[in-house]
Amino acid sequence: MIAGLAIVFGLALLVWSADRFVEGSAATARHFGVPPLLIGMIIIGFGTSAPEMVVSALAASQGNPGLALGNAFGSNITNIALILGLTALLSPIAVHSQVLRKELPVLLAVTALAAWQLVDGHLSRAEALVLLGVFAALMGWTVWQGLRGRADTLGTEIDQQLSSTHMPIKHAVSWLLVGLLLLIAGSRILVWGAVEIATGLGVSDLVIGLTVVAIGTSLPELASSIAATRKGEHDIALGNILGSNLFNTLAVVGIAGVIHPMSVGPEVLSRDVLTMAALTLLLCLFGYRRRAPGRINRWEGGFLIACFLGYTSYLLLTTLSAGG
Numbered sequence: 451m452i453a454g455l456a457i458v459f460g461l462a463l464l465v466w467s468a469d470r471f472v473e474g475s476a477a478t479a480r481h482f483g484v485p486p487l488l489i490g491m492i493i494i495g496f497g498t499s500a501p502e503m504v505v506s507a508l509a510a511s512q513g514n515p516g517l518a519l520g521n522a523f524g525s526n527i528t529n530i531a532l533i534l535g536l537t538a539l540l541s542p543i544a545v546h547s548q549v550l551r552k553e554l555p556v557l558l559a560v561t562a563l564a565a566w567q568l569v570d571g572h573l574s575r576a577e578a579l580v581l582l583g584v585f586a587a588l589m590g591w592t593v594w595q596g597l598r599g600r601a602d603t604l605g606t607e608i609d610q611q612l613s614s615t616h617m618p619i620k621h622a623v624s625w626l627l628v629g630l631l632l633l634i635a636g637s638r639i640l641v642w643g644a645v646e647i648a649t650g651l652g653v654s655d656l657v658i659g660l661t662v663v664a665i666g667t668s669l670p671e672l673a674s675s676i677a678a679t680r681k682g683e684h685d686i687a688l689g690n691i692l693g694s695n696l697f698n699t700l701a702v703v704g705i706a707g708v709i710h711p712m713s714v715g716p717e718v719l720s721r722d723v724l725t726m727a728a729l730t731l732l733l734c735l736f737g738y739r740r741r742a743p744g745r746i747n748r749w750e751g752g753f754l755i756a757c758f759l760g761y762t763s764y765l766l767l768t769t770l771s772a773g774g
Contacts (some may be wrong), residue, residue: 452643452646453642453643453644453646453647453650454639454643454647454771455643455667456642456643456749456762457640457643457644457647457662458541458652459636459639460636460637460638460639460640460642460666461636461640461666461669461696462502462636462642462643462665463632463636463639464505464633464636464637464640464666464667464669465501465628465669465670465673466632467631467633467635467636468489468593469632469634469670470536470625470628470629471500471626471629471630472624473617473622473629474621474622474623474624474625474626474627474628474629475626475629476627477617477621477622477625478619478623479620479623479757481622482618483544484694485533487741493771494547495506496584499693499694499697499698500670501633501636501637501666501667501669501670501700502521502667502668502694502697502698502702503697503702503705504519504523504524504633504634504637505518505521505640505641505663505667506518506519506521506522506702506703506705507705507706507709508634508641509521509638509641509655509659509706509710510705510706510707510710510712511709511710512641512645513710514566514641514645514655514708515706515711515712515713516654516655516656516659516712517530517644517645517648517655517656517658518659518702518703518706518710518712519573519656519664519706519712519718520655520656520658520659520660520663520664520722521658521659521660521663521667521702521705522697522698522702522703522706523660523664523699523701523703523718523722523723523726524659524661524663524664524665524722525664525694525695525698525702526694526695526698526699526726526729527664527666527670527722527725527726527729527758527761528665528668528758529575529668529694529695529698530662530690530691530695530726530729530730530732530754531729531734531754531755531757531758531761532665532668532672532754532758533668533671533672533691534543534675534688534691534733534746534753534754535751535752535754535755535758536672536676536748536755537675537676537679537687537751538746538747538748538750538751538754539748539751539752539755540676540679540680541679541680542745542746542747542748542751543679543687543688543734543745543746545688545736545737545745545746545765553689553693554692554730554734555734555739556588556696556734557692557695557696557699557730558730558731558734559708560584560699560700560729561699561726561727561730561734562582562727563581563584564699564703564723565723565724566583567580567581568666568714568718568719568723568735571711571713571714571715571716572704572711572712572713572714573647573711574707574711575707575708575711576706577707578702578703578705578706578707578711579708580704581699581700581701581703581707582700582701582708583703583704583705584700585697585700585701585704588696589684591643598733602649602726608754609688619770625769628654640663644658644659644662644663645658647662653769654769656715656718657765657766657769659673660722660765661762661765661766671690671691674687674690675687675690675691683757684692686754695730711753719766725761728755729754729757732754732757733746736750
């Protein structure tokens with residue numbers, strides 16, 4: 451009971467503190483003259499994935515690498531199957547040609563890299579550093595491409611929102627620090643509760659990470675994607691999911707692997723990474739099978755949700771059968 455309450459409280463604290471952290475970071479950056487483009491692409495993108503990063507880093511440092519890996523890969527599956535599925539049910543999502551040409555192929559390549567690294571059943575510190583190096587290169591390339599462009603819808607929207615709030619610099623820095631501290635505190639509470647439940651139920655921390663923790667740490671992406679779609683900003687909604695998955699696969703797994711190199715069971719590659727890759731490929735098919743721009747309609751959103759329910763049910767049934 452205490453462990454379950456810890457998970458609920460930790461998740462609620464994570465969602466609230468991540469929002470405060472993003473708000474404080476963006477306002478602080480604006481006070482120091484950081485361009486809206488960089489605020490939108492780096493700070494906001496980092497903020498929505500901050501729960502996954504902090505939870506996985508803490509889990510790895512405490513000797514629970516399975517929880518760290520499950521959180522990252524489970525969040526990717528949740529982002530595509532559950533969050534994009536729910537978002538498409540509310541309003542069909544347009545998939546523009548730029549996303550098809552750049553973001554989706556990059557995400558497929560990164561997923562293939564992650565799968566290749568896990569073929570030998572081990573993620574070494576050197577392999578984790580490779581993931582972080584690829585992440586740094588992609589971030590640099592994205593910023594350079596963005597600065598060459600003439601317009602940045604996400605950055606402009608954020609700049610307008612921050613202009614309307616007029617948050618003083620002291621308040622901005624305070625929210626930044628408070629959000630960061632509470633992110634760490636919420637993550638510690640969540641990791642403790644997850645490990646206690648996994649131990650009590652006799653299941654692996656990987657399974658807890660793939661299910662409860664992954665869904666909980668993906669709540670910021672759900673909120674931001676639904677909000678963007680309701681405003682008609684489909685690029686932001688889809689870009690948020692793709693960017694989060696890149697961040698999870700490269701930065702979250704990379705940081706956890708640097709902290710604690712981990713052995714990986716064969717089921718991670720054959721079940722979890724395969725599901726993640728299949729869902730990413732499915733997004734490509736949804737976009738390419740029609741004339742540009744493609745569209746993820748409500749039927750396809752429902753199919754994504756069905757995929758999520760099927761994967762989660764299979765995961766729980768096989769886990770319970772093995773435990774029984």
